[in-house]
Amino acid sequence: MSGTYLGLPSFPEAAHASTKDTQLRANLTHATHTIRTKRATAINELPDWPQLRTAGAAIKDHTLHHLDHYLQQLETAVTNAGGTVHWATDADEANRITTHIIQTTGETEVVKVKSMATQETGLNEALHTAGIHAYETDLAELIVQLAHDKPSHILVPAIHKNRTEIRDIFHHEMTHWGRPAPDHLTDNPTDLAEAARLHLREKFLRTKIAISGANFMIAETGTLVVVESEGNGRMCLTLPDTLISIVGIEKTIPTFQDLEVFLQTLPRSSTAERMNPYTTMWTGTTTHDGPKNFHLILLDNGRTDTLADTTGRQALRCIRCSACLNVCPVYERAGGHAYGSPYPGPIGAILTPQLRGTTTPLDASLPYASTLCGACYDVCPVAIDIPEILVHLRERVAEQGEGHRAERAAMRAATWLLDHPAALSAVERAASATRGLHPARLPLPGPAKAWSDARDLPEVAAEPFRAGWKKARGAGSAPRKDKDTPR
Ligand code: SF4
Secondary structure (H helix, E strand, O other): OOOOOOOOOOHHHHHHHHOOOHHHHHHHHHHHHHHHHHHHHHHHOOOOHHHHHHHHHHHHHHHHHOHHHHHHHHHHHHHHOOOEEEEEOOHHHHHHHHHHHHHHHOOOEEEEOOOHHHHHHOHHHHHHHOOOEEEEOOHHHHHHHHOOOOOOOOOOOOOOOOHHHHHHHHHHHHHHHOOOOOOOOOOOHHHHHHHHHHHHHHHHHHOOEEEEOOOEEEOOOOEEEEEEOOOHHHHHHHOOOEEEEEEEHHHEEOOHHHHHHHHHHHHHHHOOOOOOOEEEEEEOOEOOEOOOEEEEEEEOOOHHHHHOOOOHHHHHHOOOOOHHHHOOHHHHHHOOHHHOOOOOHHHHHHHHHHHHOOOOHHHHHHHHOOOOOOHHHHHOOOOOOHHHHHHHHHHHHHHHOOOOHHHHHHHHHHHHHHOOHHHHHHHHHHHHHOHHHOOOOOOOOHHHHHHHHOOOOOOOOOOOHHHHHHHHHOOOOOOOOOOOOOO
16 A cells, blocks of 8 residues: 555655755656646647636636535436445545445455545545555556656656566566466557556456446536546446545536537647546446446535635536646656645645645645746646645645744844834944854754855845935935834
8 A cells, every 4th residue: 555645744855855865856857847747738729718718717616606506416417317425524434435335345356547535534544444445547547556656747647657667567576466467568558558458347247346436426417527538537437336426515516518618728738748548427227237336425525614715615616627737847857756745836836835734844834835937827727826725825834834943033133123113224224234254154053054055145235225315315314204214
């Protein structure tokens, strides 16, 4: 098992280690640059891309504004179509419901198609504890699972692995999970895909329960939609007897027609395809076709708290395309694991601290995992103003104080000084008078030493600004009546 995300180090600590991994950086640079170039070409083909972007944001905002209504409509539609809807307040509840459904069937194995929500809840670990084996079937998720690793990218969870590493993982690990890799497996992509196909095929044909996520849930019809490239998702969604879909409540959209926007923006933004190879939709259950039992678990897990924040709620528009990761200079260097959650990169830096709160050093550090360059906002197909939310969350972290006491003390001192002009003037005069004695650098203690060692102190002017200003304006100008100025 790869383990949960609990107890991981803060972003700076994790990034400090990952940025030294030259293989990781080479893999990431190659992959992100390739995807971002292709994406730009795919987007430029559409003259109405700005309008699609605005429409996508508007649909999501409208849905989020009326989420209570649309969720009830969705529940009714799914139920009328033969499905069963469950509501999970948090990760534990979602995992409990899922485990219970599986246990009532007597099965001990499940196949999974990529579901970020189940990574968020730690479902595989919970199932393992209950004696149930979960097999990932998305190719990249399979690689991550076989490697006892964690995903490092939303769309390409194994982006940090190259072909040779993947060949070695298949070679050593497949045999412990089922059908072994063929002898003399090469690192040719076709051979690797064939090895995965053979390994997974026996699981698809044997396993009676599947667990999925969904890209969209349509409230008016109760239809769920999964968008993918490999076809493994379709195998999961159609072959087993029982299908359990665990989906965040923000994936709801009102009508079938709303899909027309997202089915144009999502493939182009994610894989740079005009249309993704497999779009699977299902509505409840159908006699003689597909799973006989369908359970939909609607996951909150911090989403309604996020919705209550008028600035932060934009993050719930996200359609998980991963375009923001592929253009982020911080993600490219630090890699996905440093973000300590299933949501890496810029979207992770704004979503995770809202879903989990900012009480741990890791979650409190995430809003700072950005240069605020704004490249993420430029590419986002639903126009999430990620830099705005980052600054908003930094304010929240600074207000809560823990871990930033020195910064808060410095800000309090600066506030007092700027609020007392006489004191400020005295400090300026003293600084000018002693300028010859100032060191070139001011070595700070502790972790701040690395920062201060790399920076020269700015040179203090021979004459304070206000004294020079007074001279320039002439001796006759009247002094300002500040509250610290004698009347
Ligand atoms: S924040 Fe925007 S760009 Fe990033 S994954 Fe979500 S939809 Fe895509």
